[in-house]
Amino acid sequence: MSDGWILAFDTATRATAVALSGPGGQRLEARDDPPPEARPRHAGKLLVLCAEVLDRAGITFAALERLAVGVGPGTFTGLRIGVATARALASTIPVPLVGVSTLESLALNALAHPGFDAAFAVLDARRREAFVAAWRVGDGEALGHALVRPAAVSPEELGDRVRELGLAGLAVGEGAIAFREVLERSGAFVPDDDSELHRVSAVNHCYLAGDLEPVDPDRVAPEYLRLPDAELARRAADPQ
Numbered sequence: 001m002s003d004g005w006i007l008a009f010d011t012a013t014r015a016t017a018v019a020l021s022g023p024g025g026q027r028l029e030a031r032d033d034p035p036p037e038a039r040p041r042h043a044g045k046l047l048v049l050c051a052e053v054l055d056r057a058g059i060t061f062a063a064l065e066r067l068a069v070g071v072g073p074g075t076f077t078g079l080r081i082g083v084a085t086a087r088a089l090a091s092t093i094p095v096p097l098v099g100v101s102t103l104e105s106l107a108l109n110a111l112a113h114p115g116f117d118a119a120f121a122v123l124d125a126r127r128r129e130a131f132v133a134a135w136r137v138g139d140g141e142a143l144g145h146a147l148v149r150p151a152a153v154s155p156e157e158l159g160d161r162v163r164e165l166g167l168a169g170l171a172v173g174e175g176a177i178a179f180r181e182v183l184e185r186s187g188a189f190v191p192d193d194d195s196e197l198h199r200v201s202a203v204n205h206c207y208l209a210g211d212l213e214p215v216d217p218d219r220v221a222p223e224y225l226r227l228p229d230a231e232l233a234r235r236a237a238d239p240q
Contacts, residue, residue: 004065005057007050008205011042011082012074012102013123013174018049019202020057021210027203028053042081064095068209070200071099072223073131073150074123079222087217096214101223103133103150103173105204109197110137110170117167118147120188122158122175130158130175131225134165152226155182162186172197 009018016032030049034041054060069086072079083099090097103121110119116137123131129152136144148161159182162169171188177198180190191197 005063006066006206006209007064008068008202010070010200010202011078012070012072014040016042016045017200017202019206020053021206028056042078061093067095067097068100068205070102072102073225083222090217097217098209098212098214099220100205100208106173106200107135108204109172116170118169120169120171122171122173124175124178125152159186162188
């Protein structure tokens with residue numbers, strides 16, 4: 001686990017989440033959560049929020065030991081902005097870069113709500129689908145082995161994944177809110193809509209990044225899990 005300065009951010013959802021961790025367990029966080037009717041503001045907010053947490057810590061980009069970016073799954077535009085920004089920073093500073101699973105980071109929130117055997121991370125994938133993954137949880141400070149690999153599923157498939165495990169599961173994320181009825185009917189517990197457990201936190205990214213092996217920035221890529229809407233529309237119009 002690294003004890004140096006780690007800057008992490010995520011743009012996989014509508015929120016822009018940024019965090020900085022450092023020596024002595026320091027944790028600084030900044031985020032932008034646009035209202036429901038507003039468009040995501042990743043392009044205009046990401047670097048501003050990064051500069052904010054660095055300024056609060058009294059350091060510059062040059063002091064960073066590691067950079068971490070959420071690689072999704074999530075929105076296509078958001079992921080492209082986040083990953084492109086991370087690659088550019090990693091090459092310019094320079095600083096080692098790691099990609100962090102947005103779903104795994106989200107699932108870490110479940111550790112703050114003990115008493116469950118499985119953590120389901122669920123993001124709203126739009127088009128009546130969800131991005132989902134699940135991990136075993138216990139009494140420790142880390143997730144156990146993966147139970148459900150990241151996938152884009154229909155509401156019916158989401159319910160099937162929960163029922164098939166047959167474990168006491170906690171479901172978190174904006175997708176858990178959107179598909180609350182399906183999840184609860186299948187046996188999972190979903191916290192209240194306004195619970196902090198549903199928010200993707202870049203603080204969790206920092207935690208995961210400390211144990212990841214940095215790679216060449218060009219090898220850090222978004223995990224879309226499905227084709228973009230424009231490509232699906234093109235294929236529907238021209239099936240050949």
